[in-house]
Amino acid sequence: MTVLTNTPWDELQIGMEAEVRRVCRADDFYVFANITGNMNPKHFPRFKDLDGAALQEPVAPAMWVSTLISSALGNKLPGPGTLYKSQCLEFFERAFAGDELIIRVRVTEKLPDRVARFACRVDTTDGKKLAEGTADVHVPTVRIDYRVDDIPGLIVQRHIHFDALLSEAEPLPPIMTAVVAPETEDSLLGPLLGYDHTLIHPILIGSAARIRDAAGKIGRDISGFDIIDEPDHARAAALGVRMVNDGLAAALMKGNLHTDLLLGEVVKRDGGLRTGRRLSHVFVMDVPGLTHLLLISDGAINIAPDLETKVDITQNAIDLAHTLGIAEPKVGVLSAVETLNPKIQSTLDAAALSKMAERGQIKGALVDGPLALDNAVNIQAARTKGIRSLVAGQADILIAPTLESANMLAKELTFIAHAEAGGIVMGAKCPVILTSRADDDQARLVSCAVAALYAHRKPLT
Incomplete structure (x- = not known):
C-alpha cells in the first residue's frame, strides 16, 4: 500500500x-x-x-x-x-x-x-x-x-491483433485443407468456421457417417463438401498426407484423433512431409496489454529439446513471424535467469542461439538470451536488471526451454490473462493445424487464418 x-x-x-x-x-x-x-x-x-x-x-x-x-x-x-x-x-x-x-x-x-x-x-x-x-x-x-490502495488498472486493447490477421487472410483465396477425422461436433466446427470466413476449403477425411452425424448435431448442412469415407484413423491420416504430396491440399488439419497418429504420418521418411527441419508447434497469441502478437514455441511437440532442436524451433517461429507481417522479429530465448549459469543448461543453449543468430546460422531475426520472462516482455523489468538490448522487454517470440514451460506459459496467458491463442505446426511441407477440444471459436478460426497466411506467403523453396 x-x-x-x-x-x-x-x-x-x-x-x-x-x-x-x-x-x-x-x-x-x-x-x-x-x-x-x-x-x-x-x-x-x-x-x-x-x-x-x-x-x-x-x-x-x-x-x-x-x-x-x-x-x-x-x-x-x-x-x-x-x-x-x-x-x-x-x-x-x-x-x-x-x-x-x-x-x-x-x-x-x-x-x-x-x-x-x-x-x-x-x-x-x-x-x-x-x-x-x-x-x-x-x-x-x-x-x-x-x-x-484501490486504483483500478487498465487492460489496453482486446484482441485487435487477431482481428487484423483475419482481415488480412479473408480476402485471400481459401486454401485446400485435408481435415483428418472431423467426427465430433468440436472437431468439425473448426474447419467449418474456417470455411465460413473464406480461409480454408476443407476436405473431410474420416467416417462419413460420424462426420454427417456431427454436422447434424451442430445444425450444419455439409452436403456440398468433399467427404472421403475412411473410418480408420491411421489410414485417414496417411490419406491426408498423400493429398498434400499430390498437390491436392495445401494444409493439414487435425480432427478427433491422437496428435501422435497424425504427426507420425507427417514425419515418415517415405511418403511423409519432411523438409529436413524438425517439426515444432508455434502458439500465436493476442495478449491484452501487448502492442503486438506474441509467438511462443514449442509447447506441443518437442519435450526436452537439445540445442540442435532449438535451432529448428527458433527458425520455424521466425519463418512464421515473417508471414504474419513481422519483418524482423525480436526473439527472447527464455530461462529462469538472465545470466549464464553452467548448472542451468537452458542458459547455455540461449547464449548459443543468440551467438548463432549473430553469425547468420539463424536468419531473419534479432535473437537474445538467456532472458527471464519478466525482462523478455517488460521494458521496466529489463531496465531494472540493467539489461539493454534490442530484444529485452520487447520480444515478439519467446523460445521456452521445454515443452512443459511453453505449454504452461501459453495456457496461463489464455486462461488467466484473457489472451486468445491459435497456432500451427511448422517444419513440414505444409502448415499443420492442431486444434484442441478446449479451444474456443476464435482460437480455431485464428489457427486457420495463420495457416492460410503462411501457405500464401511462405518463400518458395
Missing part, C-alpha cells in the same frame, strides 16, 4: 525539489489517444513514415510528457490536494517507447493567494532534455495523508 503525504503552504520553502521517474510504454500512448481523441499514428507502434521507413519505436505525445509533471506535483511536492493554475512548457527533443524519463520540479516563488511557482523539467535518463518550463499551482493549507 502506497501512502502519499503533502507539504502544506506554511511548510513549503523556496528551493524545495522533488522528482519522479517513468518508463514510456506504448500502452500509455494508446490510453492517451483514447482519452484525448488524438489519433496521430506517429504515436502508435509499427507506424511507417511517408517515405516508408519504419520507426523503431512510437513517439511519445508531447502533451503526454507534460502530464507527467502533474505526477510530481500531485504526488510529491506539494502533493495531495494540489490544483493547477497554469503551466508553460517548451519542448526540445522527443521521447520514445522504452525511454525512462526523469521529471523534476523545484519551488521558485510563493505568490499571493497560496499559489506557488515551480520550475519544471523533463529529461531522459541518458541526459536528453525533453521539456522545460514553469507551473503555477494552488497549494493545500492542511496536511493530507492519502492511501493509494
Whole structure:
C-alpha cells in the first residue's frame, strides 16, 4: 500500500525539489489517444513514415510528457490536494517507447493567494532534455495523508491483433485443407468456421457417417463438401498426407484423433512431409496489454529439446513471424535467469542461439538470451536488471526451454490473462493445424487464418 503525504503552504520553502521517474510504454500512448481523441499514428507502434521507413519505436505525445509533471506535483511536492493554475512548457527533443524519463520540479516563488511557482523539467535518463518550463499551482493549507490502495488498472486493447490477421487472410483465396477425422461436433466446427470466413476449403477425411452425424448435431448442412469415407484413423491420416504430396491440399488439419497418429504420418521418411527441419508447434497469441502478437514455441511437440532442436524451433517461429507481417522479429530465448549459469543448461543453449543468430546460422531475426520472462516482455523489468538490448522487454517470440514451460506459459496467458491463442505446426511441407477440444471459436478460426497466411506467403523453396 502506497501512502502519499503533502507539504502544506506554511511548510513549503523556496528551493524545495522533488522528482519522479517513468518508463514510456506504448500502452500509455494508446490510453492517451483514447482519452484525448488524438489519433496521430506517429504515436502508435509499427507506424511507417511517408517515405516508408519504419520507426523503431512510437513517439511519445508531447502533451503526454507534460502530464507527467502533474505526477510530481500531485504526488510529491506539494502533493495531495494540489490544483493547477497554469503551466508553460517548451519542448526540445522527443521521447520514445522504452525511454525512462526523469521529471523534476523545484519551488521558485510563493505568490499571493497560496499559489506557488515551480520550475519544471523533463529529461531522459541518458541526459536528453525533453521539456522545460514553469507551473503555477494552488497549494493545500492542511496536511493530507492519502492511501493509494484501490486504483483500478487498465487492460489496453482486446484482441485487435487477431482481428487484423483475419482481415488480412479473408480476402485471400481459401486454401485446400485435408481435415483428418472431423467426427465430433468440436472437431468439425473448426474447419467449418474456417470455411465460413473464406480461409480454408476443407476436405473431410474420416467416417462419413460420424462426420454427417456431427454436422447434424451442430445444425450444419455439409452436403456440398468433399467427404472421403475412411473410418480408420491411421489410414485417414496417411490419406491426408498423400493429398498434400499430390498437390491436392495445401494444409493439414487435425480432427478427433491422437496428435501422435497424425504427426507420425507427417514425419515418415517415405511418403511423409519432411523438409529436413524438425517439426515444432508455434502458439500465436493476442495478449491484452501487448502492442503486438506474441509467438511462443514449442509447447506441443518437442519435450526436452537439445540445442540442435532449438535451432529448428527458433527458425520455424521466425519463418512464421515473417508471414504474419513481422519483418524482423525480436526473439527472447527464455530461462529462469538472465545470466549464464553452467548448472542451468537452458542458459547455455540461449547464449548459443543468440551467438548463432549473430553469425547468420539463424536468419531473419534479432535473437537474445538467456532472458527471464519478466525482462523478455517488460521494458521496466529489463531496465531494472540493467539489461539493454534490442530484444529485452520487447520480444515478439519467446523460445521456452521445454515443452512443459511453453505449454504452461501459453495456457496461463489464455486462461488467466484473457489472451486468445491459435497456432500451427511448422517444419513440414505444409502448415499443420492442431486444434484442441478446449479451444474456443476464435482460437480455431485464428489457427486457420495463420495457416492460410503462411501457405500464401511462405518463400518458395
